[in-house]
Amino acid sequence: MEKYYITIGLEIHAELKTQSGMFCSCANVPLEDSPNKNVCPICMAHPGTLPTLNKEAIKKMVEIGLYIGSDIADFTEWDRKHYFYPDMPKAYQLTQYKYPIVSGGSINNIPITRIHLEEDTAKSTHDQGDHTLIDFNRSGVPLMELVTDPITYDDIESAAKASSNFAKELQLILRILDASEAEMSKGQMRIEVNLSVSDDKNKYGTKVEVKNINSFKSVEDAVRFEVKRHIELIEAGRGDEIVQETRGFEENKRTTISQRKKESSDDYKYFPDPDLPKIYLHSLFNLEEIKNNLPENIELQRKNLRGIGVKEEYIELLLSNIPLSKYFNEVKKEILGHNYDKEKQEKMITLAVNYICVDVSAILQKEEKEKLVHFIDKEDFEQIVKMLYEAELSSRGAKDLITFMMTDLPYDTMLEMSENDMDAREIAEMKGLIQKNDKEALVEIVENVIANNLKQWEELQNGNDKLIMFFVGQAMKEAKGSGNPQLFTEIIKEKVK
Numbered sequence: 001m002e003k004y005y006i007t008i009g010l011e012i013h014a015e016l017k018t019q020s021g022m023f024c025s026c027a028n029v030p031l032e033d034s035p036n037k038n039v040c041p042i043c044m045a046h047p048g049t050l051p052t053l054n055k056e057a058i059k060k061m062v063e064i065g066l067y068i069g070s071d072i073a074d075f076t077e078w079d080r081k082h083y084f085y086p087d088m089p090k091a092y093q094l095t096q097y098k099y100p101i102v103s104g105g106s107i108n109n110i111p112i113t114r115i116h117l118e119e120d121t122a123k124s125t126h127d128q129g130d131h132t133l134i135d136f137n138r139s140g141v142p143l144m145e146l147v148t149d150p151i152t153y154d155d156i157e158s159a160a161k162a163s164s165n166f167a168k169e170l171q172l173i174l175r176i177l178d179a180s181e182a183e184m185s186k187g188q189m190r191i192e193v194n195l196s197v198s199d200d201k202n203k204y205g206t207k208v209e210v211k212n213i214n215s216f217k218s219v220e221d222a223v224r225f226e227v228k229r230h231i232e233l234i235e236a237g238r239g240d241e242i243v244q245e246t247r248g249f250e251e252n253k254r255t256t257i258s259q260r261k262k263e264s265s266d267d268y269k270y271f272p273d274p275d276l277p278k279i280y281l282h283s284l285f286n287l288e289e290i291k292n293n294l295p296e297n298i299e300l301q302r303k304n305l306r307g308i309g310v311k312e313e314y315i316e317l318l319l320s321n322i323p324l325s326k327y328f329n330e331v332k333k334e335i336l337g338h339n340y341d342k343e344k345q346e347k348m349i350t351l352a353v354n355y356i357c358v359d360v361s362a363i364l365q366k367e368e369k370e371k372l373v374h375f376i377d378k379e380d381f382e383q384i385v386k387m388l389y390e391a392e393l394s395s396r397g398a399k400d401l402i403t404f405m406m407t408d409l410p411y412d413t414m415l416e417m418s419e420n421d422m423d424a425r426e427i428a429e430m431k432g433l434i435q436k437n438d439k440e441a442l443v444e445i446v447e448n449v450i451a452n453n454l455k456q457w458e459e460l461q462n463g464n465d466k467l468i469m470f471f472v473g474q475a476m477k478e479a480k481g482s483g484n485p486q487l488f489t490e491i492i493k494e495k496v497k
């Protein structure tokens with residue numbers, strides 16, 4: 001097979017999380033159950049209505065731009081993009097053509113051409129027999145559109161992976177900035193792939209746009225399918241059958257099909273909207289202040305978490321789960337607030353991150369809907385981690401304690417405990433979870449167990465090592481789970497000698 005060059009540019013739309021619409025005061029709830037609930041004459045395009053601007057949406061754009069190192073335009077205005085379709089009854093969409101708010105910057109080393117702001121359209125539902133239903137709840141929702149520079153790859157897999165990784169990283173950034181939920185399955189983030197394939201390094205092939213991509217996996221599959229389709233046509237001498245068009249990704253078949261031949265931007269007859277004011281962003285916002293209040297850079301966050309020994313899988317979990325990462329940071333601060341030596345501090349932080357990412361996160365996910373779940377006070381969580389470090393709590397004990405303190409507290413018990421100001425250690429004691437590390441007490445327990453199991457003891461002394469676990473188990477039972485199994489093992493081994 002000849003060598004092929006795959007060029008990909010991405011266009012990603014995301015609905016911004018704001019109180020109200022882009023050009024009216026309707027609530028921004030695009031997924032509202034009852035159709036046409038949050039609508040008004042402006043977003044339904046009644047003649048004679050005038051749009052107003054949503055400053056919150058513009059500020060979110062500025063935040064996104066500053067976070068990824070882009071330039072924020074000094075001047076911007078709004079343009080009308082004309083087309084006739086029932087989801088946009090005024091027959092034009094308000095968008096930004098010549099002066100996008102954001103330009104430049106990069107994500108995952110892929111340069112960003114521009115990010116502009118526009119209004120979302122109404123939602124059409126076509127599977128209704130001979131008619132189509134239109135819901136205007138989504139109409140006028142602030143929508144950002146990000147366009148990347150085209151990047152050329154020389155193999156299919158790197159093209160597919162780079163595209164989905166870019167989209168994943170953007171989703172994470174939008175969530176960290178609280179700019180968008182960016183849930184692809186809910187249409188809050190929509191990806192279009194612009195793709196061309198060429199056997200000449202210095203020439204682009206014919207560009208095709210693929211839409212209807214609903215997951216990161218579909219981004220990759222759409223790229224794989226489309227590139228193979230182009231290569232097959234080129235190799236069969238039918239390269240002229242590749243035409244500039246929009247294709248839809250078929251979720252079930254994992255293929256793409258032609259939807260329509262692509263309009264050129266001339267067809268939209270863009271021109272500046274005369275109803276909306278021109279904007280001078282540098283006088284509208286204090287950019288320096290916005291920049292200073294942004295969350296820490298995402299790569300820096302990763303680096304810091306790696307630095308304290310957090311596993312890669314937990315790093316991504318913490319970055320994407322904002323409440324969980326805030327909680328971890330509070331607990332971490334609490335640990336650092338005690339004057340433990342450096343080694344103890346580090347180990348306790350690693351323990352904290354593990355229990356937060358595994359146990360706390362699982363409880364939050366599982367119980368959220370049914371029960372009242374709450375984070376344990378950071379002081380108590382610090383205590384739990386300290387008890388773990390000092391082997392006063394077993395791993396099992398810590399899990400039980402965390403579950404109990406997050407979910408199982410009946411209302412009365414909770415009141416009583418808060419009145420008596422019981423802390424995590426006292427609750428652990430009350431529940432018999434504190435491991436006895438007092439060696440003398442444990443030796444006594446082991447001696448009792450031996451006395452009650454003389455036959456097995458003889459076998460163990462004759463070399464049946466498997467019985468060590470039997471004696472540890474019996475001793476744990478006798479200690480009602482509060483003995484330290486490691487210490488029991490040591491004592492039993494000493495006695496066998």
Ligand SMILES: [Zn+2]
Nearest residue numbers: 024026040043
């Ligand atoms: Zn409205």
